[in-house]
Amino acid sequence: MTTPAGATATAAAPASAPAVPQAGAVGDDAIRTHGLTKRFRTGQVAVDRVDLHVPRGAVYGFLGPNGSGKTTTIRMLLGLVAPTAGEVHLLGSPMPREAGRVLPRVGALVEGPAFQPYLSGRANLARLDAVDASTDPRTARARSDAALDRVGLGAAADKRYRQYSLGMKQRLGLAAALLRPRDLLVLDEPTNGLDPQGTREVRHLVRELADAGTTVLVSSHLLAEIEQVCTHVGIMGGGRLLLQGPRADLTARRAAHVMVRTAPADVDAAVVELRRLGLADVTVEQGVVDGGVTVVASDAADDGRDRPAPQDVAAALVRAGVGLLAFDVRRPSLEQVFVELTGEGFDVAR
């Protein structure tokens, strides 16, 4: 896949850390990777020089189509897969060297839930709790009960995992991630298999955890499900991190779509004024609809110039004597950004 032109945006993103990461910078991030690469024995490069940067307290939406390297990246973050090159710091500590110290503070849901099918939900949680050397055995029962209640599985706690529905399984996975207080949650596709109600609950849970100060990295191939809760976004495509940064920045930086509707007589004045304001791609749409003509333009991004605020554009048009029938400025949605970057939509299996 060729690198899309939009990838130059990545260069401006804060993720492009210096070659030698500074200790202070590492400590400030919940997750930080540098040059993270995974080449499988087959020669396939699943993850290619990814510099992930997840600030503490962020809800980081880790987006990308299936097969874009999200899960392999997450596995490397958690020490399940050894990177071919690059390094990982979780909560300020290098992984996987300090996994024993760091991972108790990290809750994870990796590539769907997985439990022993012949054990009950509660017994499965008890098993994971027993594996954790840093938990107090006396409160094990209270911990698993609390986690089960939190995901709404209290009533089905003693049912065998085999008998759980897909949604219940997903909830149990979340319960395992929440078995103890965490500083970081890594949730890979947490809404998979959930109905809309369940999806809303997960969103609510993530927001609640974030409000409590937990950093959350939540991956999804369904943008709409998590877009609303994210403070930060990273977009993967073809094994590379195409873009990352605060969500607002990402769309604010993109060229806005400016639409002006005016009377046919004012069209020329509008075009002249828009060009004067520095907007690019000023085009007059053909035809008169409801007595008005539509002029569109783009507030050219990244050309180094200050971009006029929408209210200034409107005021300037009015000052130039253009009679405004309608005026609209639209920032692109994340999805549009993604399509623009990758040339692909979501939900595309590669």
Added chain:
Amino acid sequence: MSPGETAAAEPRPVPAGRPDAAPDAPARYPGAAGRLVRSELRLVLRRRRNVVLLVGLAFVPLLLGVVLRLAQDAGLAGQGPPFVASVTGNGLFLVVASLFLCTPFLLPLTIGIASGDAIAGEASAGTLRYLLVVPVARGRLLAVKALGALTFAAAAVLAIAVVGLVAGAVLFGVGDLTLLSGDTVPLGDGVLRVAGVVAYVGLSMTGLVAVGLFFSTLTEVPVGAMAATVVVAVVSSVLDQLPQVAVIHPALLTHHWFDFAEMLRIVPSVDVLAQGLAVQAGWVVVFGTLAWARFTTADVTS
């Protein structure tokens, strides 16, 4: 709270549902290893499949005892494989005869299933990744899995022995033990010798457990690891029959399995028993370290 966290924008209220305060530097609770081991043993010994296997093995002495009991008046007494002929005279031999019959195939099959499943089963269920991110060190998890598989092997041998002893005592009674050399030792001595047989058979399975554990780290398909383990035992037995490869016989996994009979000779040879156990130890060391090297470096992609 670490300095990084204090830099977080907002204070952190402790939400409901958190039973204890946020831990910062996770401590190791004393007895954590014991808790892990207990959890694993519960998993192994309560698993329905494993229980069925154990019950199946326990049926061998029971069936053998009942068949011999029913047939003992049929004029066929004193015939059959070693030890079987002696059962009707002394119930203690039901233990030895059952072990003799199970050692070539049933016991390796059962143990191959349990040990081949140890890691591959978790990988196939996907639970391996969740165990590892709890976290638990891979070496520690492997050790606990090995312990679970060894415990199951011990349980398998004991299932045969205990049921054999009880069924033998009930069906035929127990008495002074006639050794292979024709000499007779008192019951107490006899029970000790049979206990020695059981212990030797149990220890003879350790090499196979190590082999199974190694195969288990190679694949995410438990059936593959189980089959490979059983195949190793079978191939070893076949090679042991071929005089053309006599030079490797002493090192074969199964070559010394029947040396448990040494316990029933008039003077059990410590050398023979030690040699058999040393070979098992060799297999354990080689395949144990192979399993360790593989498991601690492998990517967990299941």
Added chain:
Amino acid sequence: MDTAPASPARPRLRAAWAVPVTAVVAVAAAFAAPPLLASADSAGLPEVSAAELLDRVAAAEPQALSGTVVHTARLGLPELSLTQATGADPVSLLSGSTTLRVWTDGESRSRVSLLGTASEYSVVTDATQAWTYSSSDDEVVHYALSPQDAARAQDLAATATPPADLPSPDELGREALARAEKDATVGVDAVTTVAGRDAYQVVVTPRSTTTLVGRVVVAVDAATWTPLRVQVWSNDDAATPALEVGFTDVTFADPGEAVLTFSAPPGAEVREVTVPLPDAAAHAAAADAAQGLPADPGAMTAPEGVTVSGSGWDTVVEFTDVDVAALLTGDPSALGDDPRAHGPIGGEGAQALAEDFMPEGDGPGVELDAGALYDQLTTPVEGGRALTSTLLSVLVLDDGRVLVGAVPVDALRAAADA
């Protein structure tokens, strides 16, 4: 903190796999090293001449000992597939390796056990009586003298040779060396190590060119003058001995009462066999032989039905009126009185072999597979069947004669036609 972006995983990977590699090397070394170390040089032993060695062995008191013996036969017989299944059985001595345990008090009592997988065939000898026990069929055979003979034996203060026997290097070696100088040249070979003990080697080379036996090598313990290993080399194979009986492990100490006594297990079937004491002349010859004097087979009164022809290594023993078919069905009387067959006949090597080969009329496995075994071992020849091996030939004629000798079949036939 690592400054290099390269992952530390790669060297760790190599380091981890170095552990099993080291383990394999260590385990292989642990198993290979002891045999290598055991073959330490036996230098420092004073040189001994062949004659002196023979004298020492003859003069040495039989030692109380316990040990493990490995008996290996490479007689060039057809593969004996049946012996695998039958458990511990003397018939297994015919081919391959067999392990035996030996205990003796150095005087009249001994126990020899032939070990099988989960089975055992034991021979316990106690002066004038002997027991054999086979674990495979739980059968006890008790050999004893008749009361009159027992009294006579006591008067003679001699031991009656029990008819049941399993090979043991010390007895075989002593026997072989006792008559070594007759019909053979004796030399000394390099000092060696047997069962971890320094040993001299005596080489007995038959003068005869007819016999199948190339040479007999006896390794003698340098400290106790006890034979530790007997190797019989065929003329056919210069690389490996056709027959080898040697200790792999030996302790010179009284084995204790427990292993030297035997009482039949309860419920076992005990078959009593009364052994006639040889008459005075035969006994004298036997006594001579036991004392290491050359015994001339010709001077011996051969038992009825047994004819001895030839001498030394070329000796051919002829049995008449042997009902082979009955033997194969397990009737012990078919061989005539089988104990006589074990009389001191033929050359030393031949006798040792004859003892191994003669059907033990009571052999536990015999009744099961003797017929098949017989067909497997022998080949049809004109007028009967012949068994050929690297050391011994047996000619079974249809007229009921059986000829045995350490010579080619042709020599047997010549003897039969004579």
